[in-house]
Amino acid sequence: MALVEVTEGGTVRWLPRVTPLVAPLSTGDAAFERLREVMLSMTAHRLSVQLEEGGIDRAGVALARLVEALPPHRALLRLLALVRFIQGRDAEADGLLARVSGLAADAAAGQGAAAVPVPEAGLERALRALERRRSDHQVVGSVVIPAYRVEGCIGRALDSVDRAVRYYRQAAGDADARFHLCVVDDASPDATVEVVRAWSQAHPEHSLSLLANSRNGGAGRSRNLGAAMAMGPYLWFLDADDWFLERHLWVTATALDSHPEIGFVRTGIRFDSIDRDITPIWRSASEATYPCNLCVRRVCHDLIGGFPDEEPFNPAGPEDVCYSRALQSLFAGAKTAEPTVCYTLSDGNVFDKLKADMLSGRPPGQGAPPEPVHLAAELLIRRRLYALEAKRGMDWNGPPILPDRSGRMIAL
Structure with a gap:
């Protein structure tokens, strides 16, 4: 399978395929989905480190490419929403958070459970605070x-x-x-x-x-x-x-x-x-x-x-x-x-x-x-x-x- 690497310059690079030592995994297999989740979470973590180090714009470019190229992933969407908020692009941040909520609802429906609202975190609260301030002023x-x-x-x-x-x-x-x-x-x-x-x-x-x-x-x-x-x-x-x-x-x-x-x-x-x-x-x-x-x-x-x-x-x-x-x-x-x-x-x-x-x-x-x-x-x-x-x-x-x-x- 091909793995994702984010370089220091923020470029997304696909690593070459390697010969598997075990039976290949196919899309939809539980093991494949777990592996994909681990790899994307690792990628999100690395990009979040770039954010902490001040690489807002580089991380934003890499995240936008990943979000466009890969199936929807909550951690990546949320991280990109955070970047867009810091960049002052509030409407995009709102839209990305709405997609995160939609994915959570779809996952709950797939398990036959009632949708649980995504709890308000720092980003949601910051967006709400700005909206209230805009309304007041x-x-x-x-x-x-x-x-x-x-x-x-x-x-x-x-x-x-x-x-x-x-x-x-x-x-x-x-x-x-x-x-x-x-x-x-x-x-x-x-x-x-x-x-x-x-x-x-x-x-x-x-x-x-x-x-x-x-x-x-x-x-x-x-x-x-x-x-x-x-x-x-x-x-x-x-x-x-x-x-x-x-x-x-x-x-x-x-x-x-x-x-x-x-x-x-x-x-x-x-x-x-x-x-x-x-x-x-x-x-x-x-x-x-x-x-x-x-x-x-x-x-x-x-x-x-x-x-x-x-x-x-x-x-x-x-x-x-x-x-x-x-x-x-x-x-x-x-x-x-x-x-x-x-x-x-x-x-x-x-x-x-x-x-x-x-x-x-x-x-x-x-x-x-x-x-x-x-x-x-x-x-x-x-x-x-x-x-x-x-x-x-x-x-x-x-x-x-x-x-x-x-x-x-x-x-x-």
């Missing part, structure tokens, strides 16, 4: 919520994300569609953190991360921290005192899905108590810069450097204006007039003057002379735009970078 995108002194309203914001997620699942026909929520507490002195924890415990079906800053750094820095912890290709931002309407995630995500040439998409805004009175020019300016009506590809967010967090932008500076101008300087975007977010302007806070400006009829930027802090912010914006010019023409895997700052928006 395979999300549409992440919603980042900066939070400071918002114990009374952040529950409403989180509830709005929950409704938007449920709408997305229904519209997409995908009950398993996942989104990640990342709340960044900006050193709140109130019970903001406790409220978020309680909400998360009441909604275990959502993936939620809670980051806590040791000192107050402003909304821009908090958004950047949340984006750094994000999962999935898309990013949404939501201020804790505002909320999403139920179609927001669906409208924006499907727009990016349908237009690979754009880097971001914006929607219309419902301006809570002043929606009927806000002037068209202020509505247009707000919808072009507000972070919460925006969905952006995470790679685009990273390329422009995220939100500015220098002192002139904190606590209520134009970090959203800087971010929007940087984004629009490099990428085409899309805009729909459909309102999908609600923007709250509360009485008795820093937005009182902004509310008055929105209703005044004056275009944004006109009125009182700019203060030094605003001039400093404008200089920092121009510095960033100048630095981003070096990105034009670069090779990368995201949406096309615009050739100049002319900007491009498509209507949805």
